[in-house]
Amino acid sequence: MRSSNPVFCVLLAVAALTSFANAADDTLATKKCKCPVAGTEFTVGDAAASTQYKDAKVYFCCPGCMKRFVADQKKFEAKANLQLFVTGQAKQVHCPIAGRDANPDQSVTVDNHKVAFCCGGCKGKAAAAEGDAQLEMLFGEKAFKTGFEIVKK
Template identity: 45%
Template structure:
C-alpha cells in the first residue's frame, strides 16, 4: 500500500514539474519554425536537443521531422534559434571564433553574443538564411557552446 502511494506521489510530482517547466517558456513573439507567419503554440511542440521546439499546428511537426531526417541546415538553424529565443539554450562562446563573449546582437528574438565588434559586424552584415545558419547552424551551435539548460536525458535529434 505504501509503495502505491509513493508511486502515485512521484507521478504527481513529475506532472507538476513538467507543467512548471512548460509554463516558464515564454512564446510571445515566437513564430512556428515551419510557418514563420504563424505564432508558435505551447501545445504544439516536439522534443529537440533536450528542449522543446514549438509549431502552429499538428502538421508542422511532421514536416519538421522530414526536414531533420534530410539534414536540412536551415530548418535545424531555425530550431536552434527558437531554443535560444525561448531561453531554453544558453551560449558559452562566440559563434565565429569560439572566444569569450563581450558584445551582443538580437536576431529574430534570440540574443547572440560575440567576442568583439568585428564578429558582431560580420553577423550584422549577413541577411536572411545566411545570417540564420551562420549564427544558429550546427557548426555555430557547436563553436558557440550552446546547450539546453537542464537538458532531458533523451537523445537529441
C-alpha cells in the first residue's frame, strides 16, 4: 500500500538527498591532491586541515600550511586553483589561455589531469611551459577565471 502522507514523503526525500550528498563526499574524500603550500600528496579524506576558498574547499597536509595559505592566498592561488580542478570542485569550461571553446583533442596533462585548449597554438604554449610557470599560465587567477568555474553543489 502506498503512503500519501506528506510527512513520510518529505522524510523519504531528505533521506535520499542525504544519501546522495554522503556519496558525493565519499568520492571527494578518495581524490588525491597536493597541498598548495608544501606540495605533499594525500587523499582529501586524509587532509589535516582545510579552508573555504572560492565557494569550495582547499585541503592541506597540516594546519601550518593552511595558516600560510590564509595569510598569503595570492602566493598560492595557482596551486589552490589546480587543486580545485583536480578534486572536481572546479570544471573546465573554456581554454584557459584564449577563453574560446576547448577542444579535447588539443590537451596537455597537468598533475595527471587533462587541460584542453582551443587550438594548437595555446596547447603549444602550455606544453612549452614548465613547473610553476605552467601552473601560473593555466591556473593563475586570470586563467582560472577565463577557463574554469566552480561546480555548484
